[in-house]
Amino acid sequence: MTFRDKLVNATQRNNSLLCVGLDPDPVRLHGMDVGSFLCSIVEATSDIVCAYKPNLAFYEQMGETGYQALRDVLKAIPNDVPVIADAKRGDIGHTAEAYARAIYDELGFDAATVNPYLGGDAVKPFLMREDKTALIVCRTSNPGAGDFQDLLVTFEGKTQPLFEAVARRAHDWNSRGNVGLVTGATYPEEMARLRHLCPEMPFLVPGIGAQAGDLGPAVRAGLDAEGAGIMINASRQILYEGDAPRTAASARAAAASLRDAIERERAGAREELRT
Amino acid sequence: MTFRDKLVNATQRNNSLLCVGLDPDPVRLHGMDVGSFLCSIVEATSDIVCAYKPNLAFYEQMGETGYQALRDVLKAIPNDVPVIADAKRGDIGHTAEAYARAIYDELGFDAATVNPYLGGDAVKPFLMREDKTALIVCRTSNPGAGDFQDLLVTFEGKTQPLFEAVARRAHDWNSRGNVGLVTGATYPEEMARLRHLCPEMPFLVPGIGAQAGDLGPAVRAGLDAEGAGIMINASRQILYEGDAPRTAASARAAAASLRDAIERERAGAREELRT
Numbered sequence: 420m421t422f423r424d425k426l427v428n429a430t431q432r433n434n435s436l437l438c439v440g441l442d443p444d445p446v447r448l449h450g451m452d453v454g455s456f457l458c459s460i461v462e463a464t465s466d467i468v469c470a471y472k473p474n475l476a477f478y479e480q481m482g483e484t485g486y487q488a489l490r491d492v493l494k495a496i497p498n499d500v501p502v503i504a505d506a507k508r509g510d511i512g513h514t515a516e517a518y519a520r521a522i523y524d525e526l527g528f529d530a531a532t533v534n535p536y537l538g539g540d541a542v543k544p545f546l547m548r549e550d551k552t553a554l555i556v557c558r559t560s561n562p563g564a565g566d567f568q569d570l571l572v573t574f575e576g577k578t579q580p581l582f583e584a585v586a587r588r589a590h591d592w593n594s595r596g597n598v599g600l601v602t603g604a605t606y607p608e609e610m611a612r613l614r615h616l617c618p619e620m621p622f623l624v625p626g627i628g629a630q631a632g633d634l635g636p637a638v639r640a641g642l643d644a645e646g647a648g649i650m651i652n653a654s655r656q657i658l659y660e661g662d663a664p665r666t667a668a669s670a671r672a673a674a675a676s677l678r679d680a681i682e683r684e685r686a687g688a689r690e691e692l693r694t
Numbered sequence: 695m696t697f698r699d700k701l702v703n704a705t706q707r708n709n710s711l712l713c714v715g716l717d718p719d720p721v722r723l724h725g726m727d728v729g730s731f732l733c734s735i736v737e738a739t740s741d742i743v744c745a746y747k748p749n750l751a752f753y754e755q756m757g758e759t760g761y762q763a764l765r766d767v768l769k770a771i772p773n774d775v776p777v778i779a780d781a782k783r784g785d786i787g788h789t790a791e792a793y794a795r796a797i798y799d800e801l802g803f804d805a806a807t808v809n810p811y812l813g814g815d816a817v818k819p820f821l822m823r824e825d826k827t828a829l830i831v832c833r834t835s836n837p838g839a840g841d842f843q844d845l846l847v848t849f850e851g852k853t854q855p856l857f858e859a860v861a862r863r864a865h866d867w868n869s870r871g872n873v874g875l876v877t878g879a880t881y882p883e884e885m886a887r888l889r890h891l892c893p894e895m896p897f898l899v900p901g902i903g904a905q906a907g908d909l910g911p912a913v914r915a916g917l918d919a920e921g922a923g924i925m926i927n928a929s930r931q932i933l934y935e936g937d938a939p940r941t942a943a944s945a946r947a948a949a950a951s952l953r954d955a956i957e958r959e960r961a962g963a964r965e966e967l968r969t
Contacts, residue, residue: 517751
């Protein structure tokens with residue numbers, strides 16, 4: 420099954436646009452077995468999410484222990500739930516091939532976030548994997564996102580922000596239907612613009628919760644013509660309560676609550692479209 | 695010792711602007727112990743290089759075996775030779791902090807390549823490490839480098855290619871003297887422009903050898919006012935001969951030959967400046 424197939428199936432089966440970010444924090448998890456903690460979160464939530472997204476940075480900071488925890492959690496995720504490597508890799512062709520092998524062949528992820536700054540030939544090794552999906556980092560959720568992403572560029576004879584030029588390129592790269600975008604919940608206007616430019620792509624949407632993005636505007640900006648096509652990511656608010664790790668039951672309750680809130684916004688948006 | 699101190703010392707001690715890229719290729723190294731091979735290369739070359747640069751992609755593609763090989767080679771590098779993590783990481787603040795911990799605290803690198811696309815707050819956790827150096831990916835060596843890096847942007851009221859705007863920002867980020875740039879040997883004109891904008895920064899220069907960049911123009915474009923400030927990277931031509939791994943003696947000969955060729959260009963450039 421391709422990433423796209425898994426995503427569509429999980430979204431429908433679980434009535435969910437919620438992606439849970441599996442990001443271990445060694446300070447909050449002090450003294451716990453990180454792999455076991457993450458596996459308990461997966462076991463408690465796999466029927467109410469559309470995808471999981473481990474961010475590799477949080478594993479890499481723990482060395483061998485983190486690598487083992489990543490192996491454990493990847494094994495625990497059911498095969499019919501897609502898993503995104505949030506790695507934001509980007510390097511020249513020969514090296515990008517090695518990154519694609521690391522993420523897809525060695526670790527078995529279904530999709531990866533990819534940084535576009537190095538250009539088309541750097542993204543290509545990810546595009547060549549037809550069953551996987553490359554989520555191009557386009558308009559991010561952080562305060563400094565606009566430093567470069569919003570600079571006005573001349574592209575294809577038109578003045579536009581850099582992130583729109585990236586989206587247009589990503590659209591060209593999508594001949595195999597295996598490209599998506601990363602677009603932050605904190606900037607719904609920019610996301611709406613990206614949905615206009617790339618009506619067919621899945622969007623990975625970070626920035627809800629700890630980063631304080633509003634759910635309503637983000638869902639409305641990102642939904643595709645089918646009323647789907649977005650993966651709203653939340654990590655810290657599902658895994659932790661303040662500085663403490665949640666129990667499996669508490670993580671499930673937090674995930675279900677957010678899943679339901681997204682579904683309400685989605686139903687509202689559909690209703691508005693109908694009238 | 696800071697990265698900058700280590701670099702200046704190794705450059706002078708070894709009369710070298712050569713950085714050896716330690717990039718294991720599992721196909722070429724089939725059946726060999728990768729860590730032992732890389733350690734033999736380090737042992738044979740550590741008195742003729744200015745730095746080493748493992749590219750993490752090549753280790754990550756080998757899973758646990760690659761991680762162990764990375765640990766082995768990092769341990770084998772003498773403490774007075776600086777080591778760059780070619781990782782091209784870039785993520786929002788919280789995550790970038792985790793990447794900085796992974797690269798500097800867990801693995802003990804002296805410098806890292808950092809992707810600027812996510813903006814200043816994404817780079818900041820790397821800048822906060824005063825003894826380390828963040829090498830900002832600016833103008834890369836690949837054929838598609840210009841796809842975005844050459845787009846004309848309006849920045850600080852002036853029309854300029856995006857990579858120049860990145861360099862100007864990098865210059866602002868350099869208040870602690872711990873920022874450098876990645877600029878490909880295949881584009882000497884762009885490198886000369888970057889040297890003009892950032893006269894004080896170390897440049898990491900990939901693209902010689904396998905990527906066919908010319909040594910002479912690259913050295914002349916990149917040298918700073920002291921006749922130094924560049925790290926000319928070569929990986930495949932030092933580690934392999936065709937499809938076979940080199941012996942330690944052969945790797946040393948290849949490295950010495952390239953080191954000497956760089957020194958000749960450097961002497962020529964100094965002579966031209968004097969007259």
